[in-house]
Amino acid sequence: MNTLLEETYEKLGISKEVYEFGQKIEEELKPRFEEIDARAEMNQMKVISAMQKNRVSAECFQMSSGYGYNDLGRDTLEKVYADCFKGEDALVRPQITCGTHALALALMSNLRPGDELLSPVGKPYDTLEEVIGIRPSKGSLAEYGVTYAQVDLLEDGGFDFEGIKNAINERTKLVTIQRSKGYATRPTLSVDRIGELIAFIKNIKPDVICMVDNCYGEFVEEKEPLEVGADMIVGSLIKNPGGGLAPIGGYIVGKKECVENAAYRLTSPGLGKEVGASLGVIQSFYQGLFLAPTVVSGALKGAIFAANIYEKLGFAVVPNGTESRHDIIQAVTFNDPEKMIAFCEGIQAAAPVDSYVTPEPWAMPGYDSDVIMAAGAFVQGSSIELSADGPVKPPYAVYFQGGLTWYHAKLGILMSLQKLYERNLVKIDPVC
Numbered sequence: 001m002n003t004l005l006e007e008t009y010e011k012l013g014i015s016k017e018v019y020e021f022g023q024k025i026e027e028e029l030k031p032r033f034e035e036i037d038a039r040a041e042m043n044q045m046k047v048i049s050a051m052q053k054n055r056v057s058a059e060c061f062q063m064s065s066g067y068g069y070n071d072l073g074r075d076t077l078e079k080v081y082a083d084c085f086k087g088e089d090a091l092v093r094p095q096i097t098c099g100t101h102a103l104a105l106a107l108m109s110n111l112r113p114g115d116e117l118l119s120p121v122g123k124p125y126d127t128l129e130e131v132i133g134i135r136p137s138k139g140s141l142a143e144y145g146v147t148y149a150q151v152d153l154l155e156d157g158g159f160d161f162e163g164i165k166n167a168i169n170e171r172t173k174l175v176t177i178q179r180s181k182g183y184a185t186r187p188t189l190s191v192d193r194i195g196e197l198i199a200f201i202k203n204i205k206p207d208v209i210c211m212v213d214n215c216y217g218e219f220v221e222e223k224e225p226l227e228v229g230a231d232m233i234v235g236s237l238i239k240n241p242g243g244g245l246a247p248i249g250g251y252i253v254g255k256k257e258c259v260e261n262a263a264y265r266l267t268s269p270g271l272g273k274e275v276g277a278s279l280g281v282i283q284s285f286y287q288g289l290f291l292a293p294t295v296v297s298g299a300l301k302g303a304i305f306a307a308n309i310y311e312k313l314g315f316a317v318v319p320n321g322t323e324s325r326h327d328i329i330q331a332v333t334f335n336d337p338e339k340m341i342a343f344c345e346g347i348q349a350a351a352p353v354d355s356y357v358t359p360e361p362w363a364m365p366g367y368d369s370d371v372i373m374a375a376g377a378f379v380q381g382s383s384i385e386l387s388a389d390g391p392v393k394p395p396y397a398v399y400f401q402g403g404l405t406w407y408h409a410k411l412g413i414l415m416s417l418q419k420l421y422e423r424n425l426v427k428i429d430p431v432c
């Protein structure tokens, strides 16, 4: 037993009971952590290889301003992303403000009035409801005459193949597949399952564009969705691929035509990828991508640790303590606002930044109920950094994710448990 470590945790406010409970769980997870490390090693080699192939050099880190013509760093980074994620082309820009923007851009640039968008995996991420027009919003796809169809997953989480087949029609132009569960309690889709779904859809309608919302999925597996038939993957740089260093940004990688359409929409018809200054953030994009496989591995360990801790304490967790992982999100259902809030306070109290503030529920733009968010991040709202959030409504589920290092994720989870323990909201059984 490492008493010095225990003392250090104690100084941070972690009691002996909570610490010992955590150590016991961690010990049991050693074999799984080894698997995660092996996957991170594979993905690290993939990133390095893409950087070497595209001759990344110190010149790539220079700042461009104004129109940003001939920005070597920007153009090379897009080639690196294309190679790393196995696409023909990529758009990776600080002008893409977040994940929702990247997804809206990919949809709005590849759909035309009269087309139909299909989600064969149920309701998409909350913020996309306004993009699509499921909830009326200015500038939605619905306002431009793009219709939307949805086929829910079956009770057991499987694809409703019959329903999907019936939903595909002559107007179906683009299919959106969300890899991660987001704010739902369905399982996350593995890359293999996404491949199976795409094969089924392309068999019915070969020219349909299959887009994957790849948020939170990057580098969790050895394969990415473009390797199983997706035409386009979309994500945020303040999640996995930014490695915690990118201060803003989003990406679209895939078929040349899809990416081109997005570029002409992001800037302007006629301009496309040729403009868009990188304003000095480009080095963080490279360095973040370089670190991303390791950062994602730490976040994954944190998610698995949290699942096992809270499962042992009797809470419903998705994924459960033993199942395989396809994103970095961990849902814990508390069925009690007090417990949910205590959990979030613990995550906040463990942060390197803003540890002294108390998170409170608020009406966040894009969401239809109050949301509580705990994050003490270097980059505002970055959810590759240790964070927890969830809509304050039944079943009072918290979505926990991130951690730039495993050790910080561990402290966060221990601190969340500490808050519940101190308020007598959980009992820790010392024998288990």
Ligand SMILES: *Cc1c(COP(=O)(O)O)cnc(C)c1O
Binding pocket: 098, 099, 100, 101, 103, 125, 127, 178, 179, 180, 181, 182, 213, 215, 216, 236
């Ligand atoms: C985070 C997320 C988004 C939206 O990204 P923001 O950067 O928050 O706008 C979309 N889809 C999924 C699955 C996400 O996890």
